[in-house]
Amino acid sequence: MDLRVPTSKTVLMQHLQTLVLRGNSYWIGGVITPAKLPALANKMASRYPVTRDERGRTYDRSKGLAGAHFVAFPTVDGNIAWWVLTSDGKGGLADKKASPDAHVAQHAMRANGHIEFEDYVLLYAHKKDARSVIDAKTGREKQVIKDCSTWTWKMSSKAYGQVLAAIERDVAALNFGRDDVGRLEGLRGTLAYQRRRPLFSGVRTQVLQLHREADSQWGLMRKAWLGRYTLLAAKYGDNAGRLRSLKEITSKHLPKMVRMKVFGATTLGHLLRGELGSERAVT
Template identity: 50%
Template sequence: MATKLRPLDLAVPRNQTALMQHLQLIVGREGHRIWCGGVIGRTKLAAFITKMAARYPITRSTRQRTYDRSLGLAVVHFVAYPVGDKVHWWLLSDAGKGGLADQSSEDARVARDAMSADGHIVFGDYVLLYATKREWREVQCPKTKKPRGFHKQTSTWTWKLRTEVMRELKLGIERCCEQLEYGSEGGNGKKAWGLRGLLATMRSRPLFSGVRSQVLELHRDARDLWKPRQQLWCEQHPAYAEQYKQSAGALTPIRVVVAKELPKMTRKKVFGESPKTLQDIVTGAHVPLSAVVREDC
């Protein structure tokens, strides 16, 4: 007989990008749109997870969840991730009996629908949305038998930068352009700064389709705002203008950014080979880094 999983044995995603991808799949592909969540101190996690396990079937195996679903019972996931001394947590449920959508549930009054405008899941700079995106498709022409390409509008669950974050980034781009801060992308021990540094930092974000589109949008904004100021920057830096000629003060072309610096997100393992657990958070053992890690390929 398999050992029953204890609440504190639940695994923790190996980094923040894995966490975001995990939430996206649970809400999107698996349809667990009803949720509640919050932030608690590490010292309160043990008592809290014990209480949640008493209310909901969060320790059930994949096979047990399939059986529960066949009986019309709720499938509920508990996801937690530490950031500093705090723990971010989410309880995600489908529409089955005993879950968050069940009005007899203890937490039904605070549950939200991730699809609704006031119920989106937010984590740091990001918000999980059911968004429309433009995809390039190719089909074979029945007459010529040659491939024919076209753009198609599709809808999918994806993470995007919050409206407030996008506003701040746009203001940062405007400020850099107005002050002629061409800057540097950093690297080799040098700190990134100015317009180029800001753009390089944006490219290092986890490139979910929604985020990727926004990063491209910001690069285009930067290109349009910087272009009329490039010559002014060159006049202030004649040595660079003489050395780099036409490329002096230039930003990386958008086509190059798309081809080489914005790879599409691929699915990664959510948990490590020997995954950390909620028990590790409680005891203060080593847990995944709090920085967002971009994993593209």
Template identity: 30%
Template sequence: MQIPVHKTSVMQALQSAVARGYVWHVSGVVAAEKFLALQEKFAERYDTGLSRWQRCRQRRQGAAGVRFFAYPEQGTTRFLWWLLFTEGEITAFQQEHGRRKASDRNGRVCWGTEFELVQLPTPNGKVSWSWRMTRERVQAWQEEIQAAIRTTRDDDAIKAVMARLVRLPGFKGVRQQVFELHRFAKDDWGRIRRKAKSWEPPARPGYVRFRSDETVPAAQVVQRLLVGQTPFGTEPVGSERELPEEGAMPAVNENSQTGLPIPRGRDASRVLLIREAEQIRTFMTECWSYESIRLWLLDRYGEAFDIPLPAFRERLRRALQVKAAPVLKETSKATILPSPIVEQAEEKKNEQPEKTRRLTWEEKRAGRFPGSGTTVVHNSKPNRDELY
């Protein structure tokens, strides 16, 4: 799963999905160390990892569409997540009992306690989906404006509040609320500070435009949050500048039996289970119990497998579903053989190019040239409105 870098891009994607029919939703908050497991669960149950072309094909066949969105919550190590699905036959209606409809007043799609997705009227008499601030958030802005105006020493307090207000995402509903807050601030300024110099609020936030945003793999975002870094950044994961004062990440030792590095941390057991997947499958064919396998791994790798048996059983089940890539023990001495594709490319490169001659008029008329009897079939592309 790829997570957009900017918060506005995720809000745009949610707005577009609801407008295209994904009106049923389930949302919540999950800790960073449990996010990848939640993503994997939704992918297994509802096929949330499909591309937009595959979703379009399913909806053409009458099946319901499902989409999964997530974004790290600001200032915490948690993720906000949303599971959206359309009308139709789908297992989410039976398994997700807390589902709500976005068009209902008590079932709106919310971004924490800050924004909510609502339907607003348009000049042509129709309605459109847009984000706006919640009632609690608007009231908090009003209280902050009042406190800044009553700071009569200087005007820096009210200017700082207004500068933050202008930087809000410029959706239609948010822009209307910012205009109302500007009018509220102007009226309160005239009532409290009558003799002061007249003050005009700045302009409203700029319009939000759809654009392709930079994305980051979800595993990388989780790893940065777990080591105390910001979710998005240019510095490498685990750099000493962003690590907490307690120290750097736990060291990576080397196993004397295998000669391979032993990772340390929250995901160490998962990496080691994938590494020993073939040996574990052999043990399972020999009818080893889960506790025996755990004790063997505990003796081999140490505290990484000092976990309860139910948790070990679940991690083992998921690890056996992942195809582990082969690891070279001594990369310096290993010889990498050229692939057949590379060999074929080199052979074609070394071949002498054949001399081409121009076809005569009789040969062109008779159609005696390659491709004269072929027919080209063009597959129609789906409409833009059906991509999601």
């Protein structure tokens, strides 16, 4: 099959988010070796209408049939992560009479059915969204905070806990480190790495929380660091041993996610021939 493959890891995650947001909340998936991909793709194509285009899927849904999508992407270890997602309707994963996979299908909304990928989990989460509106009295633009719920990716509890533990170790060791371009070390390096994550709203909120936690913990130890590294303290004065401010982090280092083009020319065939390198799996 010549089904196309998302162009990067962040794009893959955004694609899965969009599919679920549009009602394709039933899913199955796993990780396989590249050699098993042709048989799997053909089997899923024989069971679900994964080769239909958007116009065809819209027509199917109007007739009570399920829409279906097959998604595959290379992992950092050279394997292939895959998913089949379908909407409600006849012939989909929720159709226990027609689908041979209905007994193992998950629903993305359920607590035990969330889609996970590497460090991340796709959740239906509550968030506060800042929006610009025109004040009816003054005619000027103003910012208002709206409560809303939507699908977003977040770091898993395990991944978040691992970062917290790394922060605690760096602080305890007075390992202030550095976050220069190309060199990430110590506490500053740990935080800089978090800013490089795919900044979906849920992840972005967590990264900011991690910076707040680091700022709080480091604030208690900075005096000890200054006492140990007196030459650096003298050289940098009041800025010595200071983390980037939360204001700088939010305004310059945590950009909001934008909509990206999902597909290029790469297809499942390229995956089989090894023409989509594992470096694509880390971006």
